[in-house]
Amino acid sequence: SKYSIAFSIFAGGNILLVLSSAILCAIFAPAAAGSGIPEVKAYLNGIDAPNILAPTTFIVKVLGSIGAVAGGLAVGKEGPLVHTGSCIASLLSQGGSKRYGLTWQWLRYFKNDRDRRDLVTCGAAAGVSAAFRAPVGGVLFALEEAASWWRSSLLWRAFFTSAIVAVTLRVALSSCKGDNCGVFGTGGLIMFDMGVISTETGLLELVPVIILGTSGGLLGAFYTFLSGKVLKTYANWHAKYGLFGKLFQAFLVALITSVLIFGLPWLGACTACPTGITHECPSNGLSGKYKQFTCQSGYYNDLASLLLNTNDNVIRNLFSTNTEGLYHYSSLAILLCSSFFLALITYGTAIPSGLFIPVIIIGAAYGRLVGWFVRSTTQLQTFDEGIYAYLGAASLLGGSMRMTVSVCVILLELTNNLLTLPPTMLVLLISKTLGDLFNHSVYDQILHIKGLPFLVEKPEPYMKHLTVMDVCSSPPMTLSAIERLGNIVEVLKSTDHNGFPVLEHSSEVPKLHGLILRSHLLVLLQKRESDYNSADFAKPGSGKSRRIEDIQLQTEQMNEYVDLRPYTNASPYTVVDNMSLAKAFSMFRQLGLRHLCVVSTTPKASPISGILTRHDFMPEHVLGLYPHLRANKWNRLHTKSSVSDVFVS
Amino acid sequence: SKYSIAFSIFAGGNILLVLSSAILCAIFAPAAAGSGIPEVKAYLNGIDAPNILAPTTFIVKVLGSIGAVAGGLAVGKEGPLVHTGSCIASLLSQGGSKRYGLTWQWLRYFKNDRDRRDLVTCGAAAGVSAAFRAPVGGVLFALEEAASWWRSSLLWRAFFTSAIVAVTLRVALSSCKGDNCGVFGTGGLIMFDMGVISTETGLLELVPVIILGTSGGLLGAFYTFLSGKVLKTYANWHAKYGLFGKLFQAFLVALITSVLIFGLPWLGACTACPTGITHECPSNGLSGKYKQFTCQSGYYNDLASLLLNTNDNVIRNLFSTNTEGLYHYSSLAILLCSSFFLALITYGTAIPSGLFIPVIIIGAAYGRLVGWFVRSTTQLQTFDEGIYAYLGAASLLGGSMRMTVSVCVILLELTNNLLTLPPTMLVLLISKTLGDLFNHSVYDQILHIKGLPFLVEKPEPYMKHLTVMDVCSSPPMTLSAIERLGNIVEVLKSTDHNGFPVLEHSSEVPKLHGLILRSHLLVLLQKRESDYNSADFAKPGSGKSRRIEDIQLQTEQMNEYVDLRPYTNASPYTVVDNMSLAKAFSMFRQLGLRHLCVVSTTPKASPISGILTRHDFMPEHVLGLYPHLRANKWNRLHTKSSVSDVFVS
Missing domain, CATH: 3.10.580.10 (CBS-domain)
Known part of the structure; x- marks a missing residue:
């Protein structure tokens, strides 16, 4: 039937994209696989591992990341962009390439370890700034997570870089109205704008905040634990089966992902389009809050909106406010399970894959579920379901990545939701504290599994x-x-x-x-x-x-x-x-x-x-x-x- | 006439408040004079100057700051709150007071220099968080300006403190609707909310941004230079005339301030109240955007709204958007000159006096003037006059205090104006760079004048x-x-x-x-x-x-x-x-x-x-x-x- 043809095209395209990404990665630059943030962190800690920031790594990271994200995998572009930014900085710090006669005299000032490290830190800041359109968040990410040594001159340099990124982004976006530049223009400077939300609340709001923080911390620690197990297993497979193993694994992951995101929406029910909304309903294009899928005209499939969509749109849908009951709790539960499973099996394959986006999706799905539960069983009606999703994402970020200030500012810049800052901070506090009781952050764990001799800050x-x-x-x-x-x-x-x-x-x-x-x-x-x-x-x-x-x-x-x-x-x-x-x-x-x-x-x-x-x-x-x-x-x-x-x- | 009676009451009250603050300060705790931020910075650099964080300093700082701010002086409460926070932290770190039998066993963990410093850093963060209702800005301020050594555990501790401040503030504000708690409730969690502003702009917007950044840097350096001269002169006076000199000086400053803010509005013209506004017009109370002053009913005096008002309301008025021409350029020029003059003569007297608020007022006045000039002479109509005021404040903060990320985030949290982030960053970049060409930041200069042996980060x-x-x-x-x-x-x-x-x-x-x-x-x-x-x-x-x-x-x-x-x-x-x-x-x-x-x-x-x-x-x-x-x-x-x-x- 037409659906099997559609699936073949969909899955075929995905597999093709993912496989080409995996081939590039496995053959030309194995260092380009994964997020890249742990590697940048290791470099900035003083570990001079070969090829981490080499030119081939840079090229493969850019191309491979395009393939992986376009192939529909549960990966983000944020980690790879941080790595890319650092690679560009490292290339610049070498003063160009002697082989091709491209040398710049003024770049000789970077011919020492410290300035080179500073430049790479700025590259990482630029990566986050560009990826999340969060310039201040980028500076803070570079300082909190990436850099091992802080100096106020480094802060100043990172700020300088991010300011240039911000202005460039703004100018670029002002010439990218609507669909001019594909999905780039969507959302403008604020990627997931949550709009104006009433937050007239009192002391009772602390209850859901504490629930979200606690469960985010536990779930984050659990995710980190499982992800460590998967990574070790994958590393063993790669050692055992070599190139073929890597490619076959990438193929399998792409296939499973395609099957799940195309197959699961069949479980969703068709709902009549609500009236008085500004969004297109039902929609069939690349994006959309109300996907038609197999429904008849005037009806939409909420599970399809959450699964058969770009990652950015999934987050936008989950964060959307004043949409109580838009997504059925069973749909959210299916999204939660499938994205958790996909995130686990995807990270570790030989493709560039960021962790931010999958973690945000899992957290938001789970937060919205908690929101549905709290709102439908108790008298606590203060928070919107979108806010629950937002706080859920914050809690899982805190519970797995264990960052505080930078996550806070990045989320703020992503959603323009300043009034929710106090609960966000509290959620991050609780989830990070809880997570730290069980294990290290997901990036530190990757560093450890890769055997990089990272010097922590405090002696044992x-x-x-x-x-x-x-x-x-x-x-x-x-x-x-x-x-x-x-x-x-x-x-x-x-x-x-x-x-x-x-x-x-x-x-x-x-x-x-x-x-x-x-x-x-x-x-x-x-x-x-x-x-x-x-x-x-x-x-x-x-x-x-x-x-x-x-x-x-x-x-x-x-x-x-x-x-x-x-x-x-x-x-x-x-x-x-x-x-x-x-x-x-x-x-x-x-x-x-x-x-x-x-x-x-x-x-x-x-x-x-x-x-x-x-x-x-x-x-x-x-x-x-x-x-x-x-x-x-x-x-x-x-x-x-x-x-x-x-x-x- | 009734005006001279009004002035006598006004000036008398101000002088009484300021003098009692000066008496406390000069007799009991000379260390409580001034902003306190340089002193905290010195302590965190390892300088063990006596009395910087002593209990008497703490009490005098709190009471004296109330007197100085309530006395209508051109001072802020932000610096003193940072100092107060640090004092509380330092008292806690001593494990209570042995003399009064108040000792806590668990506080003995702070009996070493490093943990004590960490706690004081957190106190500084709490101060900014509370003063500006900017929790993330507080963390960044503590790290960028106050602390000399950064560690990720310190970041985490400062974040913890600020999160608690944020939640406390939020709970306190939710029970302080309207005028319940005096001016505390005004504005809620966002002190100077600028509302939703259209910022559909292109490359041309860079022109005013560069103008503002350049002039902010120059004006900031000039202000720092003059303020250094004034401080040295005052220090000589204090050494020469002792207690009497200090008190007489405080009296003079209070008198001049009262004369200026009561006398200058007579120069303003009466304007008819605009129609279709939500604010009370004309108003006679503590606050207000349209002050009646000597005007007849239905008319307001724009200069009185800018001078005869609380500092917070002046800033709110200057930042208000969609109010083109609300303030006449001559009024803005008078405000600029008088607040510049008052800020210069006030800092250095023996009272607790913060620098943030006067700098923001000067910057905003000057920014709005630039905005009026650009909008009335050129085709550049993209920015609102309120945005000009905002960017002006940012540029003067950058040009005098030379902070970057923290000013950026504090301003963002003060005004909830995320879309203006890229120009803000650019303005800060330019003004800080320019200012640094001429002299050190205003806090570093105070450190130097006080003769505190501050160890800078880089060797000469x-x-x-x-x-x-x-x-x-x-x-x-x-x-x-x-x-x-x-x-x-x-x-x-x-x-x-x-x-x-x-x-x-x-x-x-x-x-x-x-x-x-x-x-x-x-x-x-x-x-x-x-x-x-x-x-x-x-x-x-x-x-x-x-x-x-x-x-x-x-x-x-x-x-x-x-x-x-x-x-x-x-x-x-x-x-x-x-x-x-x-x-x-x-x-x-x-x-x-x-x-x-x-x-x-x-x-x-x-x-x-x-x-x-x-x-x-x-x-x-x-x-x-x-x-x-x-x-x-x-x-x-x-x-x-x-x-x-x-x-x-």
């Missing part, structure tokens, strides 16, 4: 009971102030450390001159000139670092000597060897270090006892060395202040 | 050319690991340093054991027991520190010995003596230190070369030692990256 409590020497590996390999090139090559080949202490042997006891970086040694080996300028030592673009294997030296060159002192950092950060690990952790984290030298308080043969790197502070490493501390992990709530605390802090 | 560029030993004073006084009490008393009396290196003389070269604090030495001297618990070493409440003069020891006690090692911080932060001052500055600032030990790379007689404290990093100190670097201060724009930069950073 058991670190107070260890000193730095307890976790520091054996004495580091050292170099002499005037060193044979052959020795340097040998040292570099025998280890993958990135920093080497330089010792001076002029007096009877050797003296620590400073720390030299692997990358600078490689430059010295490669150029072997007497004169260098700062550009030689500038950090190369991401994924383009020099390697010792690429350097070939002749035997006579091997016997040359080089004075390392001019290229050594003569004042490295040092700590004494009896410092507590927790204190050293705070120093390492707050100063954003890569190497921290441990020196002895008592004179010894070697002036340096060890070098601490990020790896040494990872809980996995520490607990691997001292498994009996593992139980201590749960003592955080019970730690008591003792005399030693006063002196250590 | 000339600090790159100095090493830590260049600024470090002579070798510090040291103590032995096992020390005679008499020696300790002598050392403590001879210097006011707060940290002392403890040396061990067991081997032939003395070895640095660690650093002991003056406060801990005082506890040891006072108690002289063999056993201590952590509560003994807890920091006492503000303004209650122990002093060496209060400790009396007998001669035989003087000859007792004490082992200092258990009370010594055995792993102090150290830097090598050839580290650049800029690098040490960053470490000192980012870790929030009070002492930083300088150790030598080459073995010397003393294991410690010096101790760096906050004082050593102050530009005044450094430039005092090396006056030739002063010129370098202006080289910031011309610094070029060199080979050394790459290695140092």
Whole structure:
């Protein structure tokens, strides 16, 4: 019949779009899969993972995200846009591409880690600003979730970026009236405008707010837990079946999604169009609040409006106010279950997929259900069903992503609903607090599953009971102030450390001159000139670092000597060897270090006892060395202040 | 006549209110004068100035602020509320008052500097939240302007506080309909609601935005400059004439203010009330958009509506939309000049006085003037005059206070005007950038004039050319690991340093054991027991520190010995003596230190070369030692990256 033809076209199109996205992603840039926010967060924490922000990742992310969103999957474009913004920032910070002769002189100012990180933070801010049309929310997202180090100059830079995004968006939207630019113009600067709502309420309103906050926190923690399980299973499958596994999985997800969003609306009933409404009813186009689907003229299928629609329109429909009973509770329940299921199976496939939109849909569906329940069983009629949906979305965002201020402002900018700010804040408070009792945020969990060595903000409590020497590996390999090139090559080949202490042997006891970086040694080996300028030592673009294997030296060159002192950092950060690990952790984290030298308080043969790197502070490493501390992990709530605390802090 | 009687009552009442506020302030708590925001900022930067957050300051701030605002002065209640919030937080963090038997056990968790600072930051957030009814703006203000160190847990705590404020406000407002609670209920949760405004605009709107931003930046810098001059003059007066000078000055300011706001409206013309308006016209009460003043029935005096009104109502009137020509340009010009003059002469008198409200009034007056000018001379009719006033206020806030995100969100929450966000951001961008070219923000300037040793975020560029030993004073006084009490008393009396290196003389070269604090030495001297618990070493409440003069020891006690090692911080932060001052500055600032030990790379007689404290990093100190670097201060724009930069950073 005509419906099976329609389904074939619908499902075929979807599968085609999703598969092309998956092919791009799996073959050219595996780093482009997923949301991208955890990866950006890791980069901003100081993790230099290859390809996170590479040009191919950028291109695949843009194209793949188009395929995934257009293919009807339960994914958003927000995470990918954050990643895209960061990629563009990273490309800019490399000063263009030397290979294609596109270099800009003024961009050389970004040739250091800190400015590059700042630029990437601004890119993330621009991504959120553009995705949600929420410029202030973008700044706050970048600072609260993405960045690991805050400075007021960074705030200022992110604000600058977002202001430019806001003005650009506004100018672009003013030339995109109606359907001029597809769905871009819909809603204008405020994507899900909720209009003017009466909120004459009293103390009793706190009851539904607390209900929503509590259940949002629980549901969010549950979602995070399940999503972690799914991610691990998927990662195992990908390792086992390779490219074919990834593509087949993407195909399956696309098929299941198409079947559900085309099949489930058959369960919905046809309702007569209400009178006196401004929206088209029934509608058949891309969008619409009252979808006709299989109903006769003058009737609409509410389940089709919620499922067979763009994600943005689903949210708009759920948030719509003064529409009590527009969506039957069974339709909402079906939407809730199907979107929860689809969100779970989709994230982890080899396509760019944002988490914001699915979480908002699940939360809004569930909030509207709660609203229907409260309004139909109790006397609490103060909140509109749309407000319930809105608060439900807030609660699930708080319960899964554990952000506060940024979610608050993003939602405000999405819906222009300032009067609901106090209940929104309360809902976020409750849901985040509850969620944090069970597990980490969904992004932190992805970071953990991907094995990225993310340095959290606070040291673990058991670190107070260890000193730095307890976790520091054996004495580091050292170099002499005037060193044979052959020795340097040998040292570099025998280890993958990135920093080497330089010792001076002029007096009877050797003296620590400073720390030299692997990358600078490689430059010295490669150029072997007497004169260098700062550009030689500038950090190369991401994924383009020099390697010792690429350097070939002749035997006579091997016997040359080089004075390392001019290229050594003569004042490295040092700590004494009896410092507590927790204190050293705070120093390492707050100063954003890569190497921290441990020196002895008592004179010894070697002036340096060890070098601490990020790896040494990872809980996995520490607990691997001292498994009996593992139980201590749960003592955080019970730690008591003792005399030693006063002196250590 | 009746007008002179009215004026006498008006001026008399104002002078009485202001004088009682000034008496309280000058006699009981001089620290309560002024805005309080710079002081809170200084405290959060680590400056332990006495009485900033003391109980008397708190009480005087509350009462004095009521007197100053009710006395009709050009001051706001926002700064004082921030200070009040911080005072309450500080009192809480001391765990109540021991003297009155009010102690709470659970509050002992705040007995360390960091948690106390966090609590005070939350207090500042609560102050802004309550003052502007802007909970998210409060969080951002606390983070952007008040706090010196950001952590995500601090964000979370500030958010928690603000959410509680928001819910409390909402509940309080829902029982304060109309005039139930005086002016508190006016406006509800949104103080200056601008209503729904059409903002169908294009690229051309950028022209007025740029004009407003530029002039706001210039005017803000000019205001900051003049205000600095006035503050210095006032400080000299206060030093010269003492209490009488302060009171006379307050009297004068109150008198001038009363004369101006009662006298200037006589210059205004009487206009016939417009038809078809919802506001009362003419009105005679406390508030009103159309004040009758001396006009006959059916007529109103627009200048009286702008001057003889509460500050909040003036702002409400200036921001009101769809009221083109309501205020004549001459009235706006008079308002601009008088409020600029009054704001300048008021800040610096011995009363609690916030800066936000006067700045908003000046900015709005000036913005509306620009709006009148643009609309009457050009074809640019896109913005309403109310929007001009709003953007003018934003530009002057940006140009004088140099905040970005927080001003943006506060204004948004004040006016519920989301669609104007992009131009607001642009205006703030331009005005802050321009203002920063001329001078520091008005709060930073007050900090500087008060001589508070505020540590800025970035080292000055000339600090790159100095090493830590260049600024470090002579070798510090040291103590032995096992020390005679008499020696300790002598050392403590001879210097006011707060940290002392403890040396061990067991081997032939003395070895640095660690650093002991003056406060801990005082506890040891006072108690002289063999056993201590952590509560003994807890920091006492503000303004209650122990002093060496209060400790009396007998001669035989003087000859007792004490082992200092258990009370010594055995792993102090150290830097090598050839580290650049800029690098040490960053470490000192980012870790929030009070002492930083300088150790030598080459073995010397003393294991410690010096101790760096906050004082050593102050530009005044450094430039005092090396006056030739002063010129370098202006080289910031011309610094070029060199080979050394790459290695140092």
